[in-house]
Amino acid sequence: MLQSTQQSRHAPIDPGVMPLYRARIARGEIISDPAQAAAAERLQDLWAKLKGYNPHPAKPPNGWVGRLLHRKQVDELEDHPNGLYLVGDVGRGKSMLMDLFFEAADVPRKKRIHFHEFMQNTHKRFHQIKRDNPNISDPIPPLADMIAGEAALLCFDEFQVHDIVDAMILGRLFEALFARLVVVVATSNTTPDDLYKGKPGRDAFLPFINLLKKHLDVLVLDSKRDYRRERIHGLKAWYVPANRQADAALDHVFNELTAGHEPHESSLTISGRKLIVPHTAAGCARFDFAALCGVPLGPGDYLALATHYPVLLIDGVPRLSPDNFDEARRFVTLIDALYEHRVKLYASAAAMPDDLYRSGEGAKIFERTASRLEEMQSEEYLALQHLT
Ligand SMILES: Nc1ncnc2c1ncn2[C@@H]1O[C@H](COP(=O)(O)OP(=O)(O)OP(=O)(O)O)[C@@H](O)[C@H]1O
Ligand SMILES: [Mg+2]
Structure with a gap:
């Protein structure tokens, strides 16, 4: 066989x-x-x-x-x-x-x-x-x-x-x-x-x-089945901690959701600038947290990602705090764009969404993000249509 x-x-x-x-x-x-x-x-x-x-x-x-x-x-x-x-x-x-x-x-x-x-x-x-x-x-x-x-x-x-x-x-x-x-x-x-x-x-x-x-x-194409939904079903969305098992789990998610398509590098052009998408296939894109939120990207970049890809994988979301406020702020903007466009998010992280942002300046704003992240793992959210 x-x-x-x-x-x-x-x-x-x-x-x-x-x-x-x-x-x-x-x-x-x-x-x-x-x-x-x-x-x-x-x-x-x-x-x-x-x-x-x-x-x-x-x-x-x-x-x-x-x-x-x-x-x-x-x-x-x-x-x-x-x-x-x-x-x-x-x-x-x-x-x-x-x-x-x-x-x-x-x-x-x-x-x-x-x-x-x-x-x-x-x-x-x-x-x-x-x-x-x-x-x-x-x-x-x-x-x-x-x-x-x-x-x-x-x-x-x-x-x-x-x-x-x-x-x-x-x-x-x-x-x-x-x-x-x-x-x-x-x-x-x-x-x-x-x-x-x-x-x-x-x-x-x-x-x-x-x-x-x-x-x-x-x-x-009036196929009776929603294959994406079937593939999503049963896949966990949030992997803690971001260790080697989580890496392997996200590899599995990527393979499942791209049905074995060979991943490649691609790019999006936003207002004349190029945003490199290091790992993509069949509507899924995968980034390290640092490449998405550790560099000066803005709402326009996140919006382009959110409209372009129905599925996003992020490796290694760290704990956030006033010490890495820029990263936290960008992460909030990113999650807002993903949520509004019904992008399906899979991530490995140092903690569950509620525990990602400990305290201090910005903790209040992060409450909405944590709540959205929770909702984005629900069956109901995962069944929503991607908004382009
Ligand atoms: N016959 C099939 N068996 C298993 N998986 C399939 C089959 N057809 C499609 N898929 C997988 O289901 C997922 C969704 O397919 P695809 O992205 O082509 O849907 P779509 O019709 O373009 O959806 P959308 O309207 O949201 O863009 C993909 O991962 C695809 O590889
Ligand atoms: Mg499609």
Whole structure:
């Protein structure tokens, strides 16, 4: 038995989404699920259509012959495949499937990015273009050229629109991206028809919804199980003291919640600065306390982490006191951001939350943090949906 598992671990896997999906089942990392298998088939179809997809650079060349030729190439490509919009409740495996698709995609220019981060980059570039070209009437075309130049396949995790500024830019930007033959695959908890619902200026947003539905097929992942919840169930959240056993316990939590995905280093860009995320996979991030609260990070950094990662692991939360007040203050800000965004927290610590902050200045403020930390270990809290 062991041998056959090991063989499948090392056996070469055929290219494509379905072979990768089946291999993960064979390795025991995920269990077979009919709704996921159906979604994987659809992703496999798109995978096949996109094999080697490399539309020519977006910008029309200069000169009428070049432009004519370009127009002809674009026309030939005009029925480029629709992307996919993978929607469903939390923990159904949308991100897991999109990651398989992304890994398998045989597309030279491809990019997978959290949608929130994409929008942040987009605003930054939009203003940069305006700053560098004060006379420009419309920064969208050069912005779309840039994005399409980097990726002919864009995979967005957690597609969501909360913000009027995003809502205003999205329609024109996506129109320009689709015109540049960019294919989009996205995961979301919200169907296109419900995006930005009940928000000011919704009417002006409706053409964007129609555009999305024209270029992306909506695929509902109605799996019966919330796999994240099942994986969380039975995992203790707070490990005391922060010794080697606690280390090993957090290793186990990380492996469980990432279903064996290989961890890697990543980074978030916040107001032009990079925050290194040393250890991440499948929506989980792991930090040492010192790297999170022992360096001058602020609310913006913690907010970015909280919106980006549904699960956070922290190694080695020390006892806090007026002597390490800066660390304590940052920890309070961090926990507020995590709590408000329903991030699931796992930590090793010198003490249980109530005993973390002994006395003195700031002890009062810490009472709320301790109470939140207690609540964050409850079944009810762990069942809440992450707010992005
Ligand atoms: N068939 C499966 N068997 C076991 N674990 C699974 C299965 N499908 C997904 N998982 C695991 O369940 C967890 C949640 O999956 P995933 O993050 O893909 O859900 P999601 O649909 O993207 O959720 P959300 O809407 O909250 O982003 C992950 O750890 C994932 O690896
Ligand atoms: Mg997800």
